[in-house]
Amino acid sequence: MKTVQDAEEVSRIAFGFMASKALFAGLDLRIFTLLANEPKSVSELCEETEVEESLIVTLLTALTSIGLLQKRGDMFDNAPGAQAYLVEQAPAFFGDYLRYQIDRQMYPFMDQLNDVLRGDLEKIEKKTYEEWMSDPEEAELFSNSQHSGSLGPGKVLARRVDLSDGETLLDVGGGSGAFSIMMCKHYKQLKSTILDFPNVTEVGKRFVAEAGMSDRISFQPGNALTSEWPDARDGILMSYLFSGIPGAEIPNMVRKAYDHLKPGGWIMVHDFMVEDDRTGPSMAALWALQHMVFTPHAMSLTPSYTVGLVQGAGFESVEVSDLIGGMTKAVVGRKPA
Ligand SMILES: C[S@@+](CC[C@H](N)C(=O)[O-])C[C@H]1O[C@@H](n2cnc3c(N)ncnc32)[C@H](O)[C@@H]1O
Numbered sequence: 001m002k003t004v005q006d007a008e009e010v011s012r013i014a015f016g017f018m019a020s021k022a023l024f025a026g027l028d029l030r031i032f033t034l035l036a037n038e039p040k041s042v043s044e045l046c047e048e049t050e051v052e053e054s055l056i057v058t059l060l061t062a063l064t065s066i067g068l069l070q071k072r073g074d075m076f077d078n079a080p081g082a083q084a085y086l087v088e089q090a091p092a093f094f095g096d097y098l099r100y101q102i103d104r105q106m107y108p109f110m111d112q113l114n115d116v117l118r119g120d121l122e123k124i125e126k127k128t129y130e131e132w133m134s135d136p137e138e139a140e141l142f143s144n145s146q147h148s149g150s151l152g153p154g155k156v157l158a159r160r161v162d163l164s165d166g167e168t169l170l171d172v173g174g175g176s177g178a179f180s181i182m183m184c185k186h187y188k189q190l191k192s193t194i195l196d197f198p199n200v201t202e203v204g205k206r207f208v209a210e211a212g213m214s215d216r217i218s219f220q221p222g223n224a225l226t227s228e229w230p231d232a233r234d235g236i237l238m239s240y241l242f243s244g245i246p247g248a249e250i251p252n253m254v255r256k257a258y259d260h261l262k263p264g265g266w267i268m269v270h271d272f273m274v275e276d277d278r279t280g281p282s283m284a285a286l287w288a289l290q291h292m293v294f295t296p297h298a299m300s301l302t303p304s305y306t307v308g309l310v311q312g313a314g315f316e317s318v319e320v321s322d323l324i325g326g327m328t329k330a331v332v333g334r335k336p337a
Contacts, residue, residue: 001280017107022062023086024103027095031063032078032086039075094148101145105138112293126294129244130197130223139199147176147207150239153270153323154182157239160321161266161332163187166234170195170260172224172253173241177204179270181211183237193230195220225249229260236261239270242306243291247299251309258313264337267315273301273329281326306331 004010026032029049034040042060046053060076063069068082078087086095112124126132133139157179163169167189171180174194184190194204198221208217220230225245229236236257242250257267272287274280278300288300299305303320306329310318315333323330 001282018062019066020103020107022059022066023068024099024107025059026063026068027086027099027103029059030088031060032068032082032095033088035069035076035078036083036087036089039072039077041074041076045076097145097149099145100141105142106290109293110290113289116293116296121296124293124296127296129295132294133197133200136199136202139197140203143176143200143203147178150176150178151182153239153328154179155186156323157237157268157270157330158183158186160319160330161235161268163190163235163266166190166266168230168233169193169235169237170230170233172229172236172238172257173244174237174239175200175204177208177211177213177217179237179239180217181208181213183235184213184216185211190234191216191218193218193220195222195224195227195229197221197223224253229256231260232262233260233265234262235266235268237268237270239268240272242269242271242301243288243298244295246295246297248297250299251313254309254313258315258335261335263335265335267310267331267333267335269306269310269331270323270328271301271306272327273303273306276302276304278302283327287327303329303331 029051031045031049034045034048042053042057045060046056049056060069064071064076068079070077070079084090085092087093088095115123121127163183164187166187169180169183169190169192171192171194174180174196177194180192180194184192194201194217196204201219201221204219208214224241238253238257241253261267272284274284274288285300288298291298307318307320310331310333314336316336318331318333320329320331
């Protein structure tokens with residue numbers, strides 16, 4: 001990791017939130033989508049966004065300066081990355097995830113960081129996922145935007161295990177059902193149960209119905225830490241669960257998974273993990289910080305800690321691998337047959 005040397009680099013970090021906000025505003029005004037087919041002038045963008053000229057010029061200048069747009073003469077155009085990921089019709093579009101989950105939910109949460117670090121927990125508004133997801137609108141916004149981000153990783157994870165003979169999966173904290181849908185698409189005989197908070201399972205039911213899988217994916221509304229889990233599973237998946245529960249609960253989840261799997265069953269843990277030396281990657285480290293602001297005792301996970309817990313619970317053939325590069329890892333293992 002390159003260390004910071006001068007004031008300009010310190011400033012780039014300190015003022016980074018201005019760049020994030022410029023990106024979110026660009027998405028909100030659909031600038032990247034408006035530029036999808038051809039470069040446009042200020043006056044064209046002004047008319048199409050219905051934003052006053054001096055304001056749009058400032059935003060377009062900011063977006064160009066951070067490399068999301070390019071300017072040729074008087075015309076603005078998308079940079080290749082903006083064209084690939086921020087245009088609504090693009091197959092890899094993830095602008096809604098950024099606009100809704102990151103801008104509207106994660107960004108304001110960061111205001112709680114100093115209070116969390118000082119232990120002033122009475123000052124913070126939300127202390128658990130359960131509290132947060134008890135608001136149906138928040139649950140809807142969160143799970144809708146999570147869905148598109150989890151379909152791709154779900155497809156990859158399905159190939160890291162072998163559930164070809166498996167019939168039952170338990171997806172703990174399964175959210176919108178993205179992972180269950182992809183696992184069930186890959187393993188045609190598999191059925192899954194998603195355990196998550198009630199407002200989240202309502203959103204999940206809609207996604208599962210849209211995927212035509214309501215006969216194979218069912219829901220158990222509840223808190224994974226306190227409710228009973230269905231027994232004798234061929235696979236138990238926990239994707240982004242450990243980063244959002246108090247660290248002290250993680251060993252209990254691993255033990256509970258062991259107890260509720262059949263012999264030969266697979267445990268799958270997918271989450272943000274920094275490398276064992278805790279030098280990065282920064283995206284994984286920052287996501288752990290982000291989780292800490294709404295789950296004050298959440299942990300910054302490492303592969304060796306997670307693998308150690310899984311092995312310690314009795315699982316065999318435990319393997320760790322990158323899933324979303326620079327951000328998440330998957331730890332998989334089998335209960336002895
Ligand atoms: C980041 S989302 C991930 C959803 C899904 N696993 C995925 O990877 O797409 C985290 C999910 O864990 C759920 N969750 C967090 N704590 C939980 C708990 N104690 N019991 C049940 N679900 C929980 C949240 O409601 C949310 O749906």
